[in-house]
Amino acid sequence: MTTTGSKPSYMLSLDQGTTSSRAILFDKKGSIIHTAQQEFKQYFPKPGWVEHDANEIWLSIQSVIATLLSESGVQSTEIAGIGITNQRETAVVWDRHTGMPVYHAIVWQSRQTADICEELKDAGLSDLFRERTGLLIDAYFSATKIKWILDHVEGTRARAERGDLLFGTMDTWIIWKLTGGKAHVTDYSNASRTLIYNIHELKWDEELMGHLDIPAAMLPEVRSSSEVYGHTQESLFFGAAIPIAGAAGDQQAALFGQACFEKGMAKNTYGTGCFMLMNTGNHAIPSRSGLLTTIAWGLNGKVEYALEGSIFVAGSAIQWLRDGLRMIKSAKDSEDYAKRVVSTEGVYVVPAFVGLGTPYWDSDVRGAVFGLTRGTSKEHFIRATLESLAYQTKDMLQAMEDDSGIELTKLRVDGGVVKNDFLMQFQSDMLGVTVERPVINETTALGAAYLAGLAVGFWQDQAEIAAQWQVDRAFEQEMAADLQEKLYSGWKKAVNAAIAFK
């Protein structure tokens, strides 16, 4: 597809996810023009460890760009700018002279730094880290992954102290590669997931870095989420110097893509896991209920904050029904099976395969099924697995309302799972709020395109973007309140029993 106009007509989003990289081209209306996607290898060197090869990720990025350009017929001169969004927390360390990573990237899911976290907690540092970063001490976040690499890969600490090594999350790595090593930057939203970034003073926190022996010389410069960080090297595939003009972690980008610009607006993304973010404006609200306080984005000279709830197993529970239990042939089938019964008849599935996130934060609890009878069928089991996503989301929403004092009336949803109408209706029933599914479900990539587009004048302001958001379907509560309460109290009993079983 080409255009005749002289002005560039598209924004390009590069979405570097946990299992695949995607390039998506958007037009001025925020509609998708073309998509290219490529999966890359997951490395599991030991139980609980998850790693990626950063060079393979870079190759996947180059490949999706090349595919997108050739399949769409769009010329690089028609692209006004590039926005980057990424799996968050995943950490890579590389040599600034050779560009070679010193070790695999350690992925957000990886538990290999759990011991380092225990040491920090035993040293009584939990409150300090929580107050400064808004996060919990957990292997999920980047900083202990950096320490692990410097502790385990010979010679790296000395090289890092000499300034020869650089650290980055995937946004930083890709921007560094795209600019031919000219820009070593990240944005506020990604920095806020490292566990060494002070989200109140907006600076790398030297005291926290000291507790983890992380040298300042390896850290990227933290910039806003919407500005030109550099241009693509002309010698690369584009053959043109295109501005790289926006970056945000994928969940924050989805909040932006859902146009949740007002304080109290929230979105929930149902992918492999499930991440709910509520915009809390210029307020970093501390959580008492197991949520994270995080930076939503930096824009127009200020940062905005969010409260975040994290569920580690959501769509992957449906994959488990398909690949592990072989109960369904495709994820889509789950809806047909669930609708064949009117309830689970008291069956609850607690999919705590890798522990529980918000609000329980218990990595030792494991999955459990309750309420089986001789009459339990595959339909009940599948329905109960789907319902578990809605119950976990209710847990998050309650924590969010408790911490923020804001009562939600609407929840915007996105991600692969939200195609499931049964689940979205059940979700609305369980929350008692309107669940809104937008026309453009690729909100993560769209958010990155919007952030970059604002920086290069492709879109004028947030009001223009908010006006583009369109609902595909709104689900309203239909279930009676007493039934909703009864079902949810059954879930609470099931979760607590699973926790007690460890």
Ligand SMILES: Nc1ncnc2c1ncn2[C@@H]1O[C@H](COP(=O)(O)OP(=O)(O)O)[C@@H](O)[C@H]1O
């Ligand atoms: N109709 C459906 N019902 C329930 N789950 C679904 C449906 N379609 C896809 N999924 C689930 O959605 C997930 C993929 O969503 P996606 O947003 O692409 O995830 P991610 O970005 O985390 O890889 C898979 O785990 C899959 O099982």
Ligand SMILES: O=P(O)(O)OC[C@H](O)CO
């Ligand atoms: O790549 P995703 O979509 O699984 O998202 C991962 C999250 O950013 C982890 O915090």
